[in-house]
Each structure stands twice: as C-alpha cells, then as structure tokens.
Amino acid sequence: MPNRKRHLLKRLSLKSRLVLAAIVWLTAMVIAAGVTVPQQVFSYMIDSTNDQLSLYQDELSASLEVDDKGKISLSSPLSDPRFNQPYSGLYWSIDTEADELRSRSLWDQKITFEKLSKEPLGARKERLIFIQTSLYFPDYDGPIHILIGIDEQPIEDTVAKLMGQLWIILALLYVGVLFIIMIQIQWSLSPLTKMHKELSQMRSGEKECLDGDYPREVSPVVTDLNALLFHYQELLERARHHAGNLSHALKTPLSVLRNEIATADKETRLRLEPPVTQIQHQIDYHLGRARMAGSKNILAVKTNPAERIDAISMAFDKVYAFREVDLINEIDSELDVAVEDTDFDEMIGNLLENAYKWSNSIIRVHSHDSSDNGIEIIVEDDGPGIPDEKLEAVIQRGVRLDETTPGTGLGLNIVNEMAHSYRGKLTLERSTIGGLKATLLVKRSTTG
Known part of the structure; x- marks a missing residue:
C-alpha cells in the first residue's frame, strides 16, 4: 500500500x-x-x-x-x-x-x-x-x-x-x-499547456515544429526539442535516400545476372534464380521500410488494428484456404494505436502468417489494456505451440525451429525490432487454447 x-x-x-x-x-x-x-x-x-x-x-x-x-x-x-x-x-x-x-x-x-x-x-x-x-x-x-x-x-x-x-x-x-x-x-504553467497543445497539433500533422515564443526557462527545452525533431527527420530522410541509392545501384548488376541466368541451361537457372529473386525481394523490402520511415509527421501516426487485421486475414484466408483455419477478430473497431499503417501491417502480418501456418483450426485476436497508455494486441492459435525453453530463442535473428516450413527466420525478429522502435515489445508464451500466444505491446493513439 x-x-x-x-x-x-x-x-x-x-x-x-x-x-x-x-x-x-x-x-x-x-x-x-x-x-x-x-x-x-x-x-x-x-x-x-x-x-x-x-x-x-x-x-x-x-x-x-x-x-x-x-x-x-x-x-x-x-x-x-x-x-x-x-x-x-x-x-x-x-x-x-x-x-x-x-x-x-x-x-x-x-x-x-x-x-x-x-x-x-x-x-x-x-x-x-x-x-x-x-x-x-x-x-x-x-x-x-x-x-x-x-x-x-x-x-x-x-x-x-x-x-x-x-x-x-x-x-x-x-x-x-x-x-x-x-x-x-x-x-x-501556461507555457507548458501551450507546449502540450502544440505537440498535439504536431501529432495531428497541423504543425512541424514548436513555436519559439516561450519564457526564458522553457525556451531552451523548446529549442532543443525542435533541433532533435529536425535532426531525427533529417536522419530518416537520409536513410531513405541511401536505401534508394543502394537499390538503384544494385538494379543494373541484378539485371545483368538475370539476363545471364536466362541464357544458361535449365539446371543452372534452377540453382541461381531463387537466390537472385531473394536478393531482389530483400532490396525491395528494406527500401520500402526506409521509405516508410521517412514520414515527416512522425508524431501523427495512427492505425486502426481491427481494420488492418480484417484486411490481412482476407488475404491469408485465400492463401491458406486449404488449411481451413478460422480467424476470430475481437479487436474493438474504435481502437487506434500509435503505429504507422505499413509498419503495423508488417508486424501483425508476420504474427498472423505464423498462426495460419501452425494453427489447427482457430486463430483468436484480441486486445488488453496495459499501463502507461499501452495496448496489447494478442494473437493466439491452437497449433502445437513452441516449447517454453525456446520461446526467447525464436525471436533472435534467423532462428527457425522447423527447416521444412518455408521462411527466412526473420519474421519474429523483425516484429520484435519494429515493436521496440515504437517503445513496445513482443512476448511469446503458451496459449490457453493450446498453441502459441504472441503479445504485441504498442502505444494507444492520442490523436483525435
């Protein structure tokens, strides 16, 4: 007490x-x-x-x-x-x-x-x-x-x-x-109230920086915060340009390789086409992530999980129709989280894809309030699950428990890293319905 x-x-x-x-x-x-x-x-x-x-x-x-x-x-x-x-x-x-x-x-x-x-x-x-x-x-x-x-x-x-x-x-x-x-x-305290109002306007995309008209005691904080936001946006923009330049620089050599493979014999083509395709996929994937990270309104991101899960599940229902898996979406349609759309799709998509691969018949997606304005997006399945001693290991980069199932072993690691960038985290544990329970902790959106 x-x-x-x-x-x-x-x-x-x-x-x-x-x-x-x-x-x-x-x-x-x-x-x-x-x-x-x-x-x-x-x-x-x-x-x-x-x-x-x-x-x-x-x-x-x-x-x-x-x-x-x-x-x-x-x-x-x-x-x-x-x-x-x-x-x-x-x-x-x-x-x-x-x-x-x-x-x-x-x-x-x-x-x-x-x-x-x-x-x-x-x-x-x-x-x-x-x-x-x-x-x-x-x-x-x-x-x-x-x-x-x-x-x-x-x-x-x-x-x-x-x-x-x-x-x-x-x-x-x-x-x-x-x-x-x-x-x-x-x-x-009116200057702090003004700062809070301007930060809310920045979240909603109405402003790009804080005004400089503040008292002497608060003005250095405002100046440093504006400098930090500008520096962060500049780094994101620079990273996006570097990723784009790298993609364009590799495009010509890859085209040459594809042309050479196309003229090779069948056995050579079967051996070389998959790794070249995988290289192209990784370039496109990381270029897309760099472009997403270049958003100017970094405080204004907002996603509706219920809508995104419905859209992603419709695609997976077609891809994994032969498995006859039912997804139950219990997320409140009014709930918004402070995550960019494509980033949320990337994180929840990896979790749902794993659930579709391993579930026997049911996938349950629901949410739970957490402390400090957080929200837990929980994905559970009734599949075989993961042994308790390996729950932490599977989040590491490149770790795969079943080599016979298609994949790179990067999915859960990517989800964990992206959640961390949004001040959240990914935790895995045994589900009450028998399989794996993946809990994605993110911040609730405060924008109107």
Whole structure:
C-alpha cells in the first residue's frame, strides 16, 4: 500500500503538486495562526491585568495603616469603584495574625483556595487572576499579607469571541490566498499547456515544429526539442535516400545476372534464380521500410488494428484456404494505436502468417489494456505451440525451429525490432487454447 501511494504521488501533474504543496503549507500556516494568536492575546491580556493589579497593590500598600494594637485600616479608599461594588469580580484581602480586612466587593465572603490547584476563588467561586505579597512595618511585629485578584472569566470570554472572529478572517484569508495561488500556478504553467497543445497539433500533422515564443526557462527545452525533431527527420530522410541509392545501384548488376541466368541451361537457372529473386525481394523490402520511415509527421501516426487485421486475414484466408483455419477478430473497431499503417501491417502480418501456418483450426485476436497508455494486441492459435525453453530463442535473428516450413527466420525478429522502435515489445508464451500466444505491446493513439 505505501508503494502504491508513492507511485500515485509520482504520477501527480506539476499543477497538482504545486496546488497540493500550497494547500499543505497554507493549512499549516492558518492552523498555526489560529492556535498561537489567541494564546498570545490571552498571555498579553494576563500580563496587562497583572500590571494593573500591581498598581492596585501599590495603592493599597500606600494607604495601609496599623495601630499599636495590631488593627489594620486604610487611610483612604481605593480609586477603582469596583472594589466597593458587591461581587464585582475585583477583590482585595489583607491578613495579619490578629486581624483581617477585605474589600466591600467580597461582601460576606472570603477569598478561598482550591484544594488541588491552590488557585484563589472569588466571592462567587470564580477563578481569579491574582498577585500577592507580604509587607513588614517597623512598628508592627509580623508580616502583613496582601492579595488582590480579578475574575478571569471576562478575559476568557473576550479571547473566545476573538477566536471566533479570527477563524472567520483566517478562513476568508485561506480561500482568497489559495485562489490567488491557483491563478498564479495556472499562469506560470501556461507555457507548458501551450507546449502540450502544440505537440498535439504536431501529432495531428497541423504543425512541424514548436513555436519559439516561450519564457526564458522553457525556451531552451523548446529549442532543443525542435533541433532533435529536425535532426531525427533529417536522419530518416537520409536513410531513405541511401536505401534508394543502394537499390538503384544494385538494379543494373541484378539485371545483368538475370539476363545471364536466362541464357544458361535449365539446371543452372534452377540453382541461381531463387537466390537472385531473394536478393531482389530483400532490396525491395528494406527500401520500402526506409521509405516508410521517412514520414515527416512522425508524431501523427495512427492505425486502426481491427481494420488492418480484417484486411490481412482476407488475404491469408485465400492463401491458406486449404488449411481451413478460422480467424476470430475481437479487436474493438474504435481502437487506434500509435503505429504507422505499413509498419503495423508488417508486424501483425508476420504474427498472423505464423498462426495460419501452425494453427489447427482457430486463430483468436484480441486486445488488453496495459499501463502507461499501452495496448496489447494478442494473437493466439491452437497449433502445437513452441516449447517454453525456446520461446526467447525464436525471436533472435534467423532462428527457425522447423527447416521444412518455408521462411527466412526473420519474421519474429523483425516484429520484435519494429515493436521496440515504437517503445513496445513482443512476448511469446503458451496459449490457453493450446498453441502459441504472441503479445504485441504498442502505444494507444492520442490523436483525435
């Protein structure tokens, strides 16, 4: 399962990767802001409250008096009226060993402490933010304990209200920033979208190269790709001309040989005509392949396998009519593959010809989807098949398992090499219907 997740992540598009990274980063930042900002505000408000309580403490200490009997009193009331309002939430308390003095806001209650947390509780048992200190007067023997506290709940309510508003602001900010990021990503990747569109036009034959109007970061790739396409087309064209020149250069010597053979005796003619004919056939064959390879629109090739197999099977049905073989074509008529017509005919023709030669009665042709936009064209027969230990050997050039059957031993090797040139491959194995199963893997066509 982890490997599958890594595989899916690797297949993500650049846009998806950038959007995913932006979502992860933005979500982390918003959550961090939503958590830390209220904490910082709460901490700031607590510090500010403690500072205010310190002022009250100083004011209380300045007005505190103790007589010779140990009785404590205040020379003047504190400035904040909440100290005189019952249950206001702002309290003070002064204690000595002999006396106790409390703010009027405590009314008939005392500041108590929780058993577990040891936190002070107010007149209504509310939690308090507090400061306390001990004073010593020169004419009084013993400490004077002062405690000032204020209800913590209003601060918590304020922070909670702030959090609600903050999350709304952060949510709007999240959506807005993500929208801007997506627009930025779309705009930044637009040159790649343009390149993909132009490549599609090249596949369909509408263009021969990519335009040069690209950003500085992408322009070298476009230039190199255009140079590669031009170089590849030039090599194909040159190979075609060389093959044509070779064919024409050999045409005159072959004509001379044919004329000399025609004047020779019958035994000599029977001995020399087959190899000369075979030489001519090989020249025509490779010249034809070189001409096919010279196509300018190398990205626009497309073939319909169902149609080509029907056409080829009609010809083989006549050639091998004496064998009474039935071919079942199960290929979808809407399926197209990225192979040039004549190349596909060459590959599937070799596979079908082998099947017609060795099948007892049935040939089945069907397809199966493969990974990476591939398609498997499968040819099966009910003949004797090939031993497992020789399946790889028969693909090698010139290998023939039965010398009594006409052929050059090049068919399967040619199919394998041509499939490789189209980024595919040929595999052989035992068929479920008894004979040979040949699987030709090619790319599915992406042109419209």
